[in-house]
Structures are given as structure tokens and as C-alpha cells.
Amino acid sequence: MRNPVRTTITYVLLILLTVLVLTPLFWVVSASFKPSGEIFSYPPTFLPQDPTLENFTRLFQEMPIVQYVVNSTFLATSHTLLLLAIATMGGFAFAKYSFRGRGVLFAIVLASMMIPFHLVLVPLFTLLYQFGWLDTYQGVILPYLASSGFGVFLMRQFILGVPSDLIDQARIDGSSEFGIYWRVIIPAVKPAMGALSIFGFLGAWNEFLWPMIVLRDAAKYTLPLGLASLVGVYRQEYGMLMAGTLLSILPIMALFLAMQREFVQGITLGAVKE
Amino acid sequence: MKPRYAPYFFLAPFFALFGVFMVYPLFDSIRLSTYSVRGMQNQTFVGLENIERLIADPLFWTALWNTAYFAAGSLLLQLPVALALALLLSNARLKGRNLFRLSFFSPVLISGVFIAVIFYLLYDRRYGLVNRVLGSEIQWLQDPDLVMPALVLAGVWRWAGFNMVYFLAGLQSIRQELYEAAAVDGAGPWQSFVHVTIPALKPVIAFVVITSMIGSFQLFDLPYVLTEGGPGNASMTMVMYLYKHGFEFINLGYAATIGWALAVIIGVISIIQVRLFGVFREN
Numbered sequence: 001m002r003n004p005v006r007t008t009i010t011y012v013l014l015i016l017l018t019v020l021v022l023t024p025l026f027w028v029v030s031a032s033f034k035p036s037g038e039i040f041s042y043p044p045t046f047l048p049q050d051p052t053l054e055n056f057t058r059l060f061q062e063m064p065i066v067q068y069v070v071n072s073t074f075l076a077t078s079h080t081l082l083l084l085a086i087a088t089m090g091g092f093a094f095a096k097y098s099f100r101g102r103g104v105l106f107a108i109v110l111a112s113m114m115i116p117f118h119l120v121l122v123p124l125f126t127l128l129y130q131f132g133w134l135d136t137y138q139g140v141i142l143p144y145l146a147s148s149g150f151g152v153f154l155m156r157q158f159i160l161g162v163p164s165d166l167i168d169q170a171r172i173d174g175s176s177e178f179g180i181y182w183r184v185i186i187p188a189v190k191p192a193m194g195a196l197s198i199f200g201f202l203g204a205w206n207e208f209l210w211p212m213i214v215l216r217d218a219a220k221y222t223l224p225l226g227l228a229s230l231v232g233v234y235r236q237e238y239g240m241l242m243a244g245t246l247l248s249i250l251p252i253m254a255l256f257l258a259m260q261r262e263f264v265q266g267i268t269l270g271a272v273k274e
Numbered sequence: 275m276k277p278r279y280a281p282y283f284f285l286a287p288f289f290a291l292f293g294v295f296m297v298y299p300l301f302d303s304i305r306l307s308t309y310s311v312r313g314m315q316n317q318t319f320v321g322l323e324n325i326e327r328l329i330a331d332p333l334f335w336t337a338l339w340n341t342a343y344f345a346a347g348s349l350l351l352q353l354p355v356a357l358a359l360a361l362l363l364s365n366a367r368l369k370g371r372n373l374f375r376l377s378f379f380s381p382v383l384i385s386g387v388f389i390a391v392i393f394y395l396l397y398d399r400r401y402g403l404v405n406r407v408l409g410s411e412i413q414w415l416q417d418p419d420l421v422m423p424a425l426v427l428a429g430v431w432r433w434a435g436f437n438m439v440y441f442l443a444g445l446q447s448i449r450q451e452l453y454e455a456a457a458v459d460g461a462g463p464w465q466s467f468v469h470v471t472i473p474a475l476k477p478v479i480a481f482v483v484i485t486s487m488i489g490s491f492q493l494f495d496l497p498y499v500l501t502e503g504g505p506g507n508a509s510m511t512m513v514m515y516l517y518k519h520g521f522e523f524i525n526l527g528y529a530a531t532i533g534w535a536l537a538v539i540i541g542v543i544s545i546i547q548v549r550l551f552g553v554f555r556e557n
Contacts, residue, residue: 024381027395115300116537118513122520202383206384
């Protein structure tokens with residue numbers, strides 16, 4: 001970077017690329033505030049000439065968007081909490097116990113990460129039908145948690161770094177095994193749990209195909225399902241679609257900004273040696 | 275609870291869910307693929323008929339071609355872009371580095387449905403930004419020759435920032451001495467990129483190539499919302515085709531067969547890539 005020409009070129013490229021990446025998002029924001037006449041003006045305007053909240057008020061009037069937000073939040077939160085419990089417990093077992101079958105079970109966890117979820121889409125659907133779980137939230141959440149192998153693996157990697165002395169000390173002090181999990185392991189891996197929870201939350205918040213298959217009743221729809229149904233009805237209502245998109249992106253952006261560091265740490269752990 | 279049983283207790287939730295919602299359906303999927311299933315109660319054993327039908331089904335091959343096109347496009351376009359972004363950001367003294375990284379990463383946070391809606395507007399023939407910038411009136415999503423390239427570009431926008439993070443982490447783990455040694459040997463920037471950066475990044479490149487291949491082959495939400503597989507079937511993907519048979523035509527046996535075809539293709543490609551990169555060879 002001592003070379004000023006290279007530095008300048010780097011910055012120019014970075015700024016150009018940033019503009020390129022952010023333009024579609026800017027376009028969403030801009031279109032959400034345009035009256036419908038302006039979206040279909042030719043040539044298109046970059047900034048709303050006559051900014052309005054019309055798209056948002058119509059969105060709230062014509063679509064149960066608050067309900068969708070509540071549903072999405074409930075679904076993503078339950079999914080995340082269960083994922084955290086499954087992954088930390090499983091990771092703890094693999095990282096800190098030696099037991100019969102550990103190698104085989106761990107190999108199964110790794111292999112489970114390679115199975116494409118779509119392979120079991122149809123048999124899962126018939127299974128839920130037999131359970132009477134179609135159109136229920138447990139029907140959306142529990143099958144999806146069968147793919148928690150990545151979480152188990154991730155937590156194992158982090159828990160390996162927790163000093164075993166802490167565990168031995170707790171055991172000498174008369175702590176139960178669950179007590180060790182709860183009072184030693186959980187506090188020690190809080191940052192890693194942060195990473196995993198963004199993963200889980202993001203995945204569940206954004207998932208489309210599986211909830212679309214399970215959920216029938218529109219009152220149970222999540223934001224992506226609600227918006228996708230809006231696309232069918234309001235093909236030409238770009239303003240409302242953009243306003244809905246903006247509202248759906250904002251919470252996830254806020255969450256990410258708050259937990260950026262943990263997230264980046266989490267996604268890279270899989271690819272780079274520990 | 276005795277310490278001896280504790281690990282089994284801790285592993286029970288994962289393996290219970292995995293058994294019920296993954297292993298059992300996997301076996302059921304084998305069974306289903308040998309049946310003609312019209313509705314839940316109406317099942318007839320047909321043996322290998324579904325597979326014969328699949329091989330003779332031109333639409334299946336169209337879906338496979340489109341999916342492979344998307345995967346290849348992602349590989350050839352998206353990964354170099356992701357690597358370039360990472361290289362640009364790799365200098366730790368860069369000002370505003372976090373801000374740039376966050377911007378490049380932001381599309382990853384958005385659900386495919388919303389990305390589809392955004393690109394629906396961007397690609398509009400008359401009112402879309404893409405044509406406005408190009409000064410053209412191209413029908414990106416209505417032209418059978420352009421719809422897949424248009425989807426590949428949307429995919430680049432969506433995933434490049436995600437893979438950039440992996441490359442960035444890989445670049446940071448390369449020891450600085452390697453570059454210094456290369457410089458002593460008289461290597462220019464290009465030579466040190468080819469002879470130091472690329473070999474050192476090999477495990478990360480392998481990881482990114484394999485995971486994005488697996489991801490690309492499961493493409494669904496973008497074409498489902500954006501084009502409904504059209505025009506004609508020019509953007510029909512394998513998972514969309516599976517969805518159509520399984521959940522629109524309620525043709526579960528055939529859909530399960532498509533699922534297996536998808537799994538076999540993903541499996542074969544993954545194995546070829548693992549061999550090619552020689553991952554796991556050292557361990």
C-alpha cells in the first residue's frame with residue numbers, strides 16, 4: 001500500500017463496486033417512497049420527486065403485515081433458541097467427553113451437513129401429514145432442525161477451546177453434568193452462540209420453500225410468504241412491493257449490524273482451520 | 275445422571291430430530307420413488323417406472339441444463355468476483371474497510387423472495403434501472419436466451435459478498451513471510467498471486483467451490499418468484515421441477531425420484547471436486 005497509484009486504484013475500485021452493490025438497495029428505498037405514478041414515469045427517476053408514505057399506508061391497510069412480522073419473529077426466535085440448545089449440548093458432548101461411538105456419531109454429524117434438504121422434501125411432507133402437523137409451526141421448525149449438524153460442529157470447535165480444568169474443578173465442587181453445561185460451558189461460549197444465533201435467525205427469517213409447503217392458512221404466513229403472495233396479486237404494484245421489501249429487510253439489517261463481528265467469525269470457522 | 279451417560283443425553287436431541295426428520299424420510303424417499311403416488315391414500319408400486327420416465331422426460335433435462343448453467347455461471351463469474359473483492363479488502367490499513375465489507379455482504383442478509391422482487395423491478399423493460407443505465411429496452415426476463423444470464427447476475431449480486439468473507443479469512447491466514455520470500459526471489463505482484471496466494475488459498479477455494487455448487491444446484495426462490503420458470507421453461511430449475519410435481523401436481527413418487535436425481539448429481543459433483551482439489555488428503 002505504499003504505492004500511491006495502487007492505493008488510489010484500490011479505493012476507486014472499491015467505491016465503484018460499493019455503488020454497484022448498494023444501488024439495488026437504494027432503488028428499493030427510493031421506490032418505496034415514490035407515488036405509483038412516478039414509478040412508471042419514463043425515464044425512471046433516481047430520487048422520489050414527490051416523496052410519499054402512500055405505499056406504506058396501503059401496505060398496512062391491504063395486507064396483514066403486522067401479523068406476518070409477528071409470525072416471522074416467533075418462528076425465527078423459536079428456531080434459534082432450539083438450535084442453540086441442540087448445538088451447544090451436542091458440541092459439548094463431542095468436545096469434552098470420550099465415549100463409545102464418538103467417532104461414528106461425529107462422522108454422522110459431518111455427513112448430515114452434506115445431505116441436500118430438498119432430497120427429503122416430499123417424504124417429509126407425507127410424514128407431517130401422518131403426524132397431523134401440516135399447517136403448524138412445529139411442522140415448520142422441527143424438520144428444519146434436523147439440519148442442525150452444522151451448529152453442532154460449530155459449537156464443538158468453540159467448546160474444544162474451553163479449558164478442561166474448569167470442568168474438572170466444577171465436578172470436584174460437586175456440580176452435576178448438566179450443571180457443568182449450564183454454568184461452565186454456556187458462559188464460556190457466549191460469543192460463539194452469538195454467531196450461531198444470527199445464522200439460525202437469518203436462515204429461519206429468510207426461508208421460503210419449506211414454510212410455503214407446510215403452511216396453508218394465510219394468517220400463519222411469514223414475511224417472505226406474505227410478500228410472495230403479494231407478487232401474484234399486485235404484479236404491477238412495485239411501490240407496495242418495495243415498501244414491503246424494505247420493511248422486511250430492516251430488522252435483519254439491524255440485527256446484523258449489532259452482531260457483525262460474531263457472525264463473520266462464525267461463517268469463516270468452517271472454511272479455515274481452527 | 276452419571277457422567278458415563280451424560281454425552282448420550284446431550285446428543286439425544288440432535289440425533290432424535292435427525293433420525294425422525296432426515297434418516298427416516300431418506301428411506302421413505304427410496305420407497306416413494308418406486309411408487310406412483312396420486313394423493314396420500316392412492317399408492318401403486320411401479321418399480322423403476324419413475325426412473326424410466328425421468329430419463330425420457332425432456333423437461334427434466336431442460337431443468338437439469340438450466341440448473342447446471344446457473345451453477346457454472348456462478349462458478350465462473352461469482353467466485354472470481356468474490357476473490358477480487360477479498361483481495362481489494364485484504365489490506366488491514368485500508369480506511370473504511372469495515373464499511374466496504376459490510377456493503378458487499380449486505381445482499382446475503384436478504385431473503386431470496388425479496389431479492390427476486392428487487393430484480394423484478396431492476397430488470398423491467400421500460401421502467402427498470404438496468405435498461406435505464408444501458409439505454410436499452412431489453413426484455414431480460416421475457417427472452418428465453420437472456421433469462422438465465424439475468425438470473426446468474428442476480429446470483430452474483432446476492433452471493434459474491436458471502437464468499438468474499440471466506441476468501442478474506444483465507445487471505446488473512448497466509449503468512450506474510452511467504453510474500454517476502456517471493457519478493458526476494460524477484461516475483462512481481464502477479465507472480466506472487468499465482469505462486470503464493472492461490473496455492474495457500476486452495477483449501478478455502480475448495481470449500482467455496484463445493485458449497486456454492488451444492489447451493490447453486492438447489493436454486494429455487496429466485497426463478498420461482500421472478501419468472502415462474504418461464505418464459506416457456508427457459509428458467510425451470512431442478513428444485514422447481516421437483517416442487518411442481520410434488521406440490522402442484524401432487525405426484526409424490528415422481529417428485530421423490532427427481533429428489534434422488536438431484537442428490538446423485540450433487541453427490542457426484544462433490545466427489546469429483548473433492549478429488550480434484552485433494553481435500554482431506556493430508557488429514
